[in-house]
Every structure is written in structure tokens, then in C-alpha cells.
Amino acid sequence: MSTVAAASRILRCWAEIDLAALERNLKLIRASLPPHIRYVSVVKADAYGHGLHSAAAHLMHAGADLFAVANVTEAAALRELGPGWPILILSPLLPGEETSLMDSDAAATISTAEEVDRFEQAAKAAGRTITVHLKIDTGMGRVGVWHEEAPALYAKVTAAEHVRLAGVFTHFASPDDDVEFTAEQRRRFLRALQRCPGLDPSKLFVHADNSAGIETMPGSSPFNAVRIGLLQFGVLPHPNSMLGQVRTEPVFSFHTRVGLVKRLPGGTTVSYGRTHTLQRDATIAVLCAGYADGMPRAASNRAHVLIHGRRCPVLGRITMDQTIVDVSAVPGVACGDEAVLVGRQDEEEISLAEFSRAADTIPWETLTSVTKRVPRLYKTALGF
Known part of the structure; x- marks a missing residue:
């Protein structure tokens, strides 16, 4: 009898998590992407209920380039696994969370001029630097600077002495069922990037696509990273995805x-x-x-x-x-x-x-x- 079978005999209800399948899934997804595309592994909400520490440790082993979480608490929990892997916090930071951000050596998502000022002040007082990814709102209507105002915020970020830009990204509202609007969001994002003088995509994480939106990713563009959440756990969010041919396994x-x-x-x-x-x-x-x-x-x-x-x-x-x-x-x-x-x-x-x-x-x-x-x-x- 396997260890899990023996353990489950005394349990009323349990979930089984196949970490070997998780590693295989990441490797299969990576193999299906262009070689220059970096892998942003989304592990928010306790790695979608799979268990943050166990899942992230195996995703590190399988070759994730960056981890994305929801908040500073998740970032701190992930950093317990050790230094080395970049961490991006996707949700806005509350005032007072800057110290936790710096202690976790994580990057913040930035959407407003007020955040730039707050991060600059906190980092300067600590004698440190805060890393950020600039998020551009191209139609999600949630976090991010509106795409027409992105160049001004980009200029403010790059002028700050204690804030370092490490990435630029957007988020698609309906990648699984509205191809036309997704394409419009992509055009808005690209136009915003073009209007940011001095922005060098080769030195940043530039990402827009997630598990449900990869099928519309152009072959030649400044995009150099994808955010993969549900797909790495063996669940195909959209049956028509270009990654549908990748035989990911349920985890x-x-x-x-x-x-x-x-x-x-x-x-x-x-x-x-x-x-x-x-x-x-x-x-x-x-x-x-x-x-x-x-x-x-x-x-x-x-x-x-x-x-x-x-x-x-x-x-x-x-x-x-x-x-x-x-x-x-x-x-x-x-x-x-x-x-x-x-x-x-x-x-x-x-x-x-x-x-x-x-x-x-x-x-x-x-x-x-x-x-x-x-x-x-x-x-x-x-x-x-």
C-alpha cells in the first residue's frame, strides 16, 4: 500500500496533489513556447489551493523564471523558500506595506503617481530600492494606469531615484471569448509602450498573456514573458488555446x-x-x-x-x-x-x-x- 493510500484511510476528506505532474506540465508548456519567452508562474491564493510551498518548490525545480502572487503576505511566505527567484505582487500595496515588500525582496505593481511617491519616500528612508512592474490598463478597468496616461507615469517611475522598473504588463479582460477586444487591448498596450521614450523591452519583463490568452500572442513583438496560472496545474482555461495540444495532466x-x-x-x-x-x-x-x-x-x-x-x-x-x-x-x-x-x-x-x-x-x-x-x-x- 502506498504512503498516500495509508494516510487517506484515516481521512474523511482530502485532496491529492501530483507534484511530479506539475513539473512535467511546466516543462511541456515551456517547450511549446518560443525560446526567448520567460515563464511567470502565478501561484497566488496558496498556488490555487494546491499549497504554495510545495507547488512553488517544484516549479522552481522545473524552471520558472518569476513568481506572481497577490499580496505581501503571500510574497513573504514564498520568500521563505529562499532567495534567487523574482517575485511580483499583482495587487496594489496598502500604505505601510512597503517595509514588508522590501523585506521580501519582491516587486510591486504600480498604477498611480501616488504610489511612485510613496515607494520613493519609503525606499529612501530605508536606504534601499523598491522594484516595480508598471501595469497599463488597456480595458480591464481594474488595476493599472489608463493606457493613454501610461507615458507620464513611466516618466515619473524612471525619474525616481529609489524605484527601479523591472517590468511592464497589462491584463486581458476576455481572452477566452472575445478575440477582437483582446486584439484591441494588445494594440493599446503596444501603442503605450511605443510612447514611452527610452523603454527597452529587452531589459524588462514585458507580459500580457496568461493561460487563457496565449492563443492570440503574436509571434514577433516586444512580449518576452507569459503568465501561467491554471494551465500549469493541468486545467485548460480555454479549449481553443494554442496550448491545447500540450497534454498537461491534472495535478x-x-x-x-x-x-x-x-x-x-x-x-x-x-x-x-x-x-x-x-x-x-x-x-x-x-x-x-x-x-x-x-x-x-x-x-x-x-x-x-x-x-x-x-x-x-x-x-x-x-x-x-x-x-x-x-x-x-x-x-x-x-x-x-x-x-x-x-x-x-x-x-x-x-x-x-x-x-x-x-x-x-x-x-x-x-x-x-x-x-x-x-x-x-x-x-x-x-x-x-
Whole structure:
């Protein structure tokens, strides 16, 4: 019996993280990109719920060039792995976070003149330098300087003595479903770069494309880096991506156990709100996972799970700690049996995309909603 199998026997609910697959995915993605393109690995939100330290350590080993996180807390946690890899914080910094930024040796995203002044003052007082990436808003309407105003902010950044520009980037609003607007955002970004005198893309990280937007990346341009988040974890955000031919492997799977099996007569209503009525006598299994673990309530009466390699429908509302499924067609189900919520069991599979559709959400939210009470079991090339 493998170590993970032994460990999971005493767990009610757990996630398995295949770190060897994560490394293989990064290498496959890199091999599909032009040689000069650098790899920005996005590991915010605890590496999309996979575990920051474990995932980042293996991404470092596989050849990531830069890591992107959401805030200074994540940057500090990532820096615990050691010096050497650049870190970019994607969200705005709050006043007072400058010291943590410098202590983590991370780069800040800069969008306003006020931030330049604040960073310059903090870095000068500390006798240090703050590294930044200038973000240009080309239509996302969120973080970043509006593209028409980018040259003025670029001039202010480059004139600051204690602020060092290390990159320039933008963010696409609809790369997976609006090719025309993505192309317009790209044109706005390129025009903004051209209007910044002295900007040398060869000395900066210049990035716009993420896992969902790579299919529109031109072959010849100042872009020299891509931001890869979900794709490195084996989830293709957009089926028409140019990287769709890269056979990335799922890194994450989600498991629980049967806590109880019982027989109920036809006509019985199931769970809170009585949203499901049994049409005939049925055998039901009560699973040891609910919405407090990451089994979304919106998947009530819609999702399926795998037990003994067979699909079993969810019945009624998913509750905080338990989910009810119909196992009438699966003989021999017993207390303690494994149920797969996301992943493969025998010849059947429930993908992360299918699980997310059943909950009327997206894979990003699904992964980051698997809670801390769900242990992560890690698999490496040497086994679990």
C-alpha cells in the first residue's frame, strides 16, 4: 500500500496533489513556447489551493523564471523558500506595506503617481530600492494606469531615484471569448509602450498573456514573458488555446469517504428544503464532505461523484459537512469506501471543469474554495 493510500484511510476528506505532474506540465508548456519567452508562474491564493510551498518548490525545480502572487503576505511566505527567484505582487500595496515588500525582496505593481511617491519616500528612508512592474490598463478597468496616461507615469517611475522598473504588463479582460477586444487591448498596450521614450523591452519583463490568452500572442513583438496560472496545474482555461495540444495532466484530485449507507422508501424527501423526492426505493450514501470542505452548495441535485468506478448523482441539498448520493445502482457500497469528487476512479473521470459546471462556477473558484480543513497529500516523482 502506498504512503498516500495509508494516510487517506484515516481521512474523511482530502485532496491529492501530483507534484511530479506539475513539473512535467511546466516543462511541456515551456517547450511549446518560443525560446526567448520567460515563464511567470502565478501561484497566488496558496498556488490555487494546491499549497504554495510545495507547488512553488517544484516549479522552481522545473524552471520558472518569476513568481506572481497577490499580496505581501503571500510574497513573504514564498520568500521563505529562499532567495534567487523574482517575485511580483499583482495587487496594489496598502500604505505601510512597503517595509514588508522590501523585506521580501519582491516587486510591486504600480498604477498611480501616488504610489511612485510613496515607494520613493519609503525606499529612501530605508536606504534601499523598491522594484516595480508598471501595469497599463488597456480595458480591464481594474488595476493599472489608463493606457493613454501610461507615458507620464513611466516618466515619473524612471525619474525616481529609489524605484527601479523591472517590468511592464497589462491584463486581458476576455481572452477566452472575445478575440477582437483582446486584439484591441494588445494594440493599446503596444501603442503605450511605443510612447514611452527610452523603454527597452529587452531589459524588462514585458507580459500580457496568461493561460487563457496565449492563443492570440503574436509571434514577433516586444512580449518576452507569459503568465501561467491554471494551465500549469493541468486545467485548460480555454479549449481553443494554442496550448491545447500540450497534454498537461491534472495535478489536483478531490476525495472523500462514505460515512453511512441506508435504504429509504420511495416518496422520501432528501436533505434541507426537501428539494429532492425519491421516485422509488433507493440506497443512499452519506459522504463525509460538504460545503465547509469545498463541495459547493450550488452543485446540489446536479453533481455526480464516483464510487466503485461508477457515477452516483447527488441528491438534495449539499450541507455543511455531508453530501447525499444515490448508490442504488452500485452494489456493495459500504461505510469507509472512497468517493471521488474530482478525479479518476477506474475507467471513469470527473474533471475539474465538469465539477465546476455542476456548481455553476469556474475552475479558479473551485480550486480556491477547497478549505483548509481538507488535508493535501503530495505525490512526487518518488511517490507519495
